[in-house]
Amino acid sequence: MAKSLQPHSSSGVENSVARSCSACSMRQICLPTGLNELETRLLDQIIVRKKIARDSYLYRIGDPFTSLYAVRVGHFKTYQENLAGDRQINGFQMSGELLGMDAISSARHQCDAVALDDSEVCVIPYPQLESLFTEMPMLMRHFHRVMSEEIMGEQNVIMILGNMYAEQRFAAFLINLSRRYALRGYSPTRFQLRMTREDIGNYLGLTMESVSRMIAKMRKEGIIEVRQRDVEVLNLSALNRIAAGIDSSSLHASVEMPSVVTEYNYLSPQLTHLQRLGILK
Amino acid sequence: MAKSLQPHSSSGVENSVARSCSACSMRQICLPTGLNELETRLLDQIIVRKKIARDSYLYRIGDPFTSLYAVRVGHFKTYQENLAGDRQINGFQMSGELLGMDAISSARHQCDAVALDDSEVCVIPYPQLESLFTEMPMLMRHFHRVMSEEIMGEQNVIMILGNMYAEQRFAAFLINLSRRYALRGYSPTRFQLRMTREDIGNYLGLTMESVSRMIAKMRKEGIIEVRQRDVEVLNLSALNRIAAGIDSSSLHASVEMPSVVTEYNYLSPQLTHLQRLGILK
DNA sequence: CGTTACGTTGAACGTATTCAATTTGCGTGG
DNA sequence: CCACGCAAATTGAATACGTTCAACGTAACG
Numbered sequence: 001m002a003k004s005l006q007p008h009s010s011s012g013v014e015n016s017v018a019r020s021c022s023a024c025s026m027r028q029i030c031l032p033t034g035l036n037e038l039e040t041r042l043l044d045q046i047i048v049r050k051k052i053a054r055d056s057y058l059y060r061i062g063d064p065f066t067s068l069y070a071v072r073v074g075h076f077k078t079y080q081e082n083l084a085g086d087r088q089i090n091g092f093q094m095s096g097e098l099l100g101m102d103a104i105s106s107a108r109h110q111c112d113a114v115a116l117d118d119s120e121v122c123v124i125p126y127p128q129l130e131s132l133f134t135e136m137p138m139l140m141r142h143f144h145r146v147m148s149e150e151i152m153g154e155q156n157v158i159m160i161l162g163n164m165y166a167e168q169r170f171a172a173f174l175i176n177l178s179r180r181y182a183l184r185g186y187s188p189t190r191f192q193l194r195m196t197r198e199d200i201g202n203y204l205g206l207t208m209e210s211v212s213r214m215i216a217k218m219r220k221e222g223i224i225e226v227r228q229r230d231v232e233v234l235n236l237s238a239l240n241r242i243a244a245g246i247d248s249s250s251l252h253a254s255v256e257m258p259s260v261v262t263e264y265n266y267l268s269p270q271l272t273h274l275q276r277l278g279i280l281k
Numbered sequence: 282m283a284k285s286l287q288p289h290s291s292s293g294v295e296n297s298v299a300r301s302c303s304a305c306s307m308r309q310i311c312l313p314t315g316l317n318e319l320e321t322r323l324l325d326q327i328i329v330r331k332k333i334a335r336d337s338y339l340y341r342i343g344d345p346f347t348s349l350y351a352v353r354v355g356h357f358k359t360y361q362e363n364l365a366g367d368r369q370i371n372g373f374q375m376s377g378e379l380l381g382m383d384a385i386s387s388a389r390h391q392c393d394a395v396a397l398d399d400s401e402v403c404v405i406p407y408p409q410l411e412s413l414f415t416e417m418p419m420l421m422r423h424f425h426r427v428m429s430e431e432i433m434g435e436q437n438v439i440m441i442l443g444n445m446y447a448e449q450r451f452a453a454f455l456i457n458l459s460r461r462y463a464l465r466g467y468s469p470t471r472f473q474l475r476m477t478r479e480d481i482g483n484y485l486g487l488t489m490e491s492v493s494r495m496i497a498k499m500r501k502e503g504i505i506e507v508r509q510r511d512v513e514v515l516n517l518s519a520l521n522r523i524a525a526g527i528d529s530s531s532l533h534a535s536v537e538m539p540s541v542v543t544e545y546n547y548l549s550p551q552l553t554h555l556q557r558l559g560i561l562k
Numbered sequence: 563c564g565t566t567a568c569g570t571t572g573a574a575c576g577t578a579t580t581c582a583a584t585t586t587g588c589g590t591g592g
Numbered sequence: 593c594c595a596c597g598c599a600a601a602t603t604g605a606a607t608a609c610g611t612t613c614a615a616c617g618t619a620a621c622g
Contacts, residue, residue: 104429
């Protein structure tokens with residue numbers, strides 16, 4: 001194998017392991033979950049990394065499908081486009097999440113995937129991945145779980161879009177982000193929005209203006225604090241109540257009170273009631 | 282193997298093959314697609330059939346996940362439920378389609394699945410199915426395509442719910458049904474709605490009343506004829522234009538005119554532009 | 563033939579959108 | 593360092609789309 005093309009290699013002994021799945025902080029969330037050392041190494045051998053600059057495409061609608069992509073660093077959005085040129089954002093992806101699974105059946109990508117930050121992905125050639133499945137049932141099983149999670153996640157979006165008011169939608173959106181950051185070891189209450197208000201609105205089936213109004217409302221009620229794209233969740237249970245649609249807005253949301261809604265456990269691998277109900281991913 | 286438990290067996294030589302995938306009219310659409318005779322037989326061995334009466338559950342939210350289900354006869358709806366008890370229908374399933382894939386990751390069903398007709402399903406024990414994948418790469422690959430199609434289908438719903446007006450939504454709904462019936466050898470222009478207006482509205486993020494009004498509007502414009510649940514599509518290209526959002530309603534929709542929208546091919550296994558755009562499944 | 567579930571239609575209402583004006587933040591150049 | 597220009601975000605007022613509420617129809621079934 002050729003030496004690293006990266007400048008500033010810390011030493012000459014830097015080898016493939018140093019940049020392998022085993023050394024990746026996302027290995028408990030990403031594809032190698034549950035694999036042993038040897039298996040991880042086998043998976044490593046088919047993966048290469050790739051940097052994607054902010055606002056540039058990872059892939060585009062119609063591109064031939066060759067690989068899945070795991071986000072290593074950064075964030076992405078994926079969207080469809082209709083004949084009139086309107087876009088619908090399907091989701092925002094962060095580290096450890098897989099992109100491109102919707103392209104398997106048609107062999108062409110069905111979405112555009114755009115980096116929201118300067119990002120880095122692991123390129124996973126799909127035919128080789130499928131070949132590995134035969135030798136590595138654990139990998140296959142986990143892959144199926146990942147696809148199933150993707151389906152669940154989209155069902156949650158369907159619930160949001162089909163059944164919720166603007167305020168509920170935005171609350172559900174924040175809760176979802178909160179939980180995903182918590183899973184990655186980040187704060188569930190303080191994080192940055194990586195996307196514009198317009199992107200959020202598009203994703204939630206609202207306009208940018210409506211999103212802005214929901215933010216203003218929740219700020220006024222002391223549920224969140226937002227400066228630019230920095231979000232602080234001040235009252236998560238109020239957010240949960242709003243998303244669940246059991247918050248009569250006559251109640252003072254800032255008053256913490258025993259609630260019917262079970263507080264969810266940010267780190268539990270088990271699904272909570274709220275997740276099951278589509279409020280969380 | 283025991284003799285058939287069914288009454289009225291036409292003869293004593295009726296064996297397992299007579300009720301196998303090889304003999305099933307859905308084999309080109311369902312799981313055994315692409316398998317050879319031997320492989321199909323292996324798949325058969327893990328499958329049993331089950332009848333589900335109209336309005337009864339195939340599975341319920343929270344049920345332990347043991348099997349996937351392929352619809353053999355009849356129709357189903359699947360829906361999620363939120364804390365307030367509101368339901369959101371995720372989809373309607375017809376013959377040859379697979380149910381339960383959203384349960385793989387959590388090992389519990391995430392939806393209720395209810396039969397809209399007296400129906401029959403093939404019960405596919407999931408652990409055994411996964412075991413087969415190791416020996417039958419074709420089966421595995423097709424399964425991945427099926428899951429990927431499920432993801433695509435849900436992305437289409439997201440597009441409908443996030444981006445379309447009531448009229449577009451209903452048009453997209455009809456087009457989707459039309460195409461799926463066509464794939465099964467039925468008429469793309471005459472079919473029965475198996476669900477109530479309320480179910481349609483729920484699925485499309487509308488009320489029953491709105492659906493009713495859209496039907497009335499399209500009838501008045503000569504695009505469809507509807508009597509009870511019998512639908513006849515009189516002007517499919519108008520329907521396509523409406524769904525695509527390129528139909529200025531000032532134009533007389535009943536006048537057939539050259540359109541930017543490519544007429545889609547009902548039977549092509551290839552994805553058309555419209556499908557890709559989320560208007561079709 | 564009444565009962566019930568499902569569907570249609572009309573009118574008033576409400577939520578989110580549209581359109582427009584302003585504000586804020588940030589990068590660039592004078 | 594401030595001025596400028598641009599993109600993103602906020603806010604307000606008018607409008608529109610679909611909902612809600614209510615009354616009426618229609619078909620299936622005992």
